[in-house]
Amino acid sequence: MDDAKKIELIYKIVEELLEKMAIEGKIKAKIIDQDEQELIWVNIETKQDPRFLIGQKGSNLASFQHLARLMTRLKIPTEKVAFTIDVNQYKEKRLAYLRKLAQTSAREVLATKEPLILDAMPAHERRVVHLALADSEGVATESIGEEGERQVMIKPE
Numbered sequence: 001m002d003d004a005k006k007i008e009l010i011y012k013i014v015e016e017l018l019e020k021m022a023i024e025g026k027i028k029a030k031i032i033d034q035d036e037q038e039l040i041w042v043n044i045e046t047k048q049d050p051r052f053l054i055g056q057k058g059s060n061l062a063s064f065q066h067l068a069r070l071m072t073r074l075k076i077p078t079e080k081v082a083f084t085i086d087v088n089q090y091k092e093k094r095l096a097y098l099r100k101l102a103q104t105s106a107r108e109v110l111a112t113k114e115p116l117i118l119d120a121m122p123a124h125e126r127r128v129v130h131l132a133l134a135d136s137e138g139v140a141t142e143s144i145g146e147e148g149e150r151q152v153m154i155k156p157e
Contacts, residue, residue, distance in 0.1 A: 003031060006081050007040055013071045014042055014085065017064065023048055025087075040083035043092075050088045057122075058094070061087055098125055102132035105154050106139045115155035120145065126152050 001009075007029045014027050025046035032041045046053065054061045065085040072081050086092060098121075105116050118129065129152045130141045142153045 001076060001079060003038075003040070006076075006083075007031075009075055010040060010042055010068065010072060010081070010083055013068050013075075014044065017068060017071075018044065023053065029083075037082065040081070041086065042083055043086045043089060045088060050090065053087045054090050058090065061085065061090065094125070095128055098128045099132045102129045102154070106133050106136050109154050109156055110138050113156050115153055117144070118152045118154070120149045120151050123150070126150060129154075 011027055011029055018025050018027075023046060025044040025048075027042060027044055029040055029042045032039055044053065052060065053064060055063075068085060069081075069083070072083075084091065101118070105118065109116050121129075126143050130143075133139055133141050133154065138157055139154055140157050142155065143150050144153050145151050
């Protein structure tokens with residue numbers, strides 16, 4: 001299935017889910033390159049309170065995306081379709097914040113020569129921090145803690 005048909009299918013699925021939830025929103029989709037892989041990025045623009053769709057720390061949004069992916073797999077069982085769903089650019093802003101947090105924290109670690117432990121975050125967010133500092137000189141990152149409460153430790157090399 002070509003990209004245009006995939007986008008159309010995902011658009012319809014997201015539209016159907018929003019309709020069933022009585023949420024009005026404008027859906028926009030684009031193809032982006034992420035980690036040398038093409039990914040369909042779907043953003044829902046809503047004037048309604050986006051916190052309902054996003055949830056605490058993005059938990060509702062993760063569930064919404066999971067449901068949309070399951071529905072997509074039912075329609076295209078022979079092909080894996082990679083896509084991300086965002087609401088009012090929440091994820092885009094969160095990724096930018098995490099990259100900035102990583103750089104700021106690394107500067108603090110370099111200045112103090114003391115390790116710094118970030119708040120617990122899900123695996124995909126920890127990965128953003130690790131990647132943001134992968135080429136940084138003088139600091140190293142490590143995930144620590146138990147699943148569900150894993151944190152990133154930034155430490156001097």
